[in-house]
Amino acid sequence: MYKIVIVGGGAGGLELATKLGNKLGRKGKAHITLVDKNHTHLWKPLLHEVAAGSLDDGIDALSYRVHAKSHGFNFKLAALKNIDRAAKIIQLDKIIDPDGTEILPESTLDYDILVMALGSVTNDFNTKGVSDNCIFLDNPQQAKRFHHLMLNKYLQLGVKETNKVSIAIVGAGATGVELSAELYNSLEQVSSYGFEHINNTDLKVSLVEAGEKILPALPERISSSAHQELLNLGVDVRTKTMVTEATKAGLITKDGELIEADLMVWAAGIKAPNFLKDIGRLETNRINQLVVKQTLQTTLDDNIYAIGDCASCPLPQGGFVPPRAQSAHQMASLVAKNIFATLKQKPLREYKYTDYGSLVSLSNYSTVGSLMGSLTKGSMKVEGSLARLVYASLYRMHKVALHGYIKTALMMLVERINRILRPRLKLH
Ligand SMILES: Cc1cc2nc3c(=O)[nH]c(=O)nc-3n(C[C@H](O)[C@H](O)[C@H](O)COP(=O)(O)OP(=O)(O)OC[C@H]3O[C@@H](n4cnc5c(N)ncnc54)[C@H](O)[C@@H]3O)c2cc1C
Known part of the structure; x- marks a missing residue:
């Protein structure tokens, strides 16, 4: 039986495994395995909510094993280490407990088709002191660490000579x-x-951006609208400010200024994980992404696809498909179609990126963005309730791809009930 292995159960990989499992795995037409280094999946665009405590990942996270059972695929907990393309085998790292005990030794998995969907990590561009002093928001563990440290800072307010919690974020x-x-x-x-003694003046958030404006990928009027909202909230927005170093005391700018901060988050740019650079001698770009053809097959091996943030897919008009959840979603759909075509010995389709626009949620305060970017050239600005509705629907679409309409509707109902039953903020 055809063996299809997907590595990375994120926005793209989990949707693909679900689709292939439902259509092929359940009917015994192919053997599908999803490999991820974590036990659970949390949609990455929710990580800033986990960091701030407005989302409890324990409630929203999905267990790969449970999901695999009801969708006709297998799940293997492991981290990819290397690919032996000649033998069509992937090598998986040993599994180690947080206390250092080895739980399982290194292992291998063979494949006929391999899909790389490993996502991306934050790129600190080797800026001095960043890896030691800043927090990245690449996974729930890091987001929870930030949350924990932030709560500790609130506990110290008014005690230990702490009269303000200052948080600096690099990358707007x-x-x-x-x-x-x-x-x-x-x-x-x-x-x-x-914490009744705490109010807005006790928090100082500095948002530091090297470019001319915040939200550089969005049209000017959307970016200026979001900029104004942030100023209204009290955020110290600093554009055209290049950070050259992070120290224990804060961020140092190119002009030598120190932006003092108790907590620092680095969110300026992404790259694919470093170990992809030389993996299986596949072609990669300068940020380690696997270079793919329009069919989303890697340039040097037709049996290996790459989707989502770890793929570098050229756009016909120049540039590359942006690293977004909507790209990962669209790429997963195309690869599913191409795998079905391969099994039926039919020609493969080419990926055409459709930009449905971008929305940015300013928490409960506002949502701004542009819709149907390529159709309207990004000129259809949306704000307020409509924007909020569309923003929420991005996550709903992901859930529908995983669970179908009925289960997603039930989950929405549970979310509404939880809003009454559960606290608005995770406090532990
Ligand atoms: C805070 C935040 C907000 C965002 N907001 C938006 C938004 O509003 N709209 C939008 O379109 N995009 C947004 N994004 C970007 C979006 O999250 C990504 O583009 C999208 O998740 C990429 O999907 P993916 O499938 O490529 O990777 P991911 O969803 O990152 O999944 C990668 C998976 O690979 C697994 N993995 C990694 N390494 C290994 C390994 N060695 N072995 C096995 N498994 C591995 C990981 O555990 C993970 O499950 C946001 C990102 C962040 C961080």
């Missing part, structure tokens, strides 16, 4: 902007849970 893309707003929302919630 969607992650930096959304996190800034979410922090003010979580502060409002904190003060209603026994």
